[in-house]
Amino acid sequence: KQEVTQIPAALSVPEGENLVLNCSFTDSAIYNLQWFRQDPGKGLTSLLLIQSSQREQTSGRLNASLDKSSGRSTLYIAASQPGDSATYLCAVYGNQFYFGTGTSLTVIP
């Protein structure tokens, strides 16, 4: 059974810092990996989708990498802002979604 783990569970950084969130998964037989943002009272917002054949995806200040063979993905956030404060989830999709445990990010103004 696929297991997805995220480290750290919580992170607090001052505004402007660059940061990295980590995601690891146990079964490399995946179609894609997605990074999501979760805000209170909202559904999930998809940030980046990496297909299994891809190595990375970029959107604005966000960059996600995927190393399928080692079962790892990272989400890099450049020049963090208070508006980036949220819970970040990674999920792999094989025959269904498997979600990580999430990283709660707080960016301090």
Place this chain on the structure above:
Amino acid sequence: GAGVSQSPSNKVTEKGKDVELRCDPISGHTALYWYRQSLGQGLEFLIYFQGNSAPDKSGLPSDRFSAERTGGSVSTLTIQRTQQEDSAVYLCASSTQGTGDGETQYFGPGTRLLVL
């Protein structure tokens, strides 16, 4: 206990027809979410229910899309006058309270919709 179930698992329809998709959340979960995933796209949020009310309908792509939830349980997503671009996997999820702060959302298996 049973997880989130969705029906039908697959639906093929002709352009212009209406379709109704059903979601049965985990018993006792007050929050229910509808998403869709088009081919090669990330998960797209459609609508969120807290009990029977929908505080956030911002994700519905057009007025052809509507959803309701009755009795704080089953939800139906209705697409009227379907278009080919509506073809996607429609996913339903539920969570205990819908607080959003890392609360786990449990996903159903999805309904794969194909509009010809």
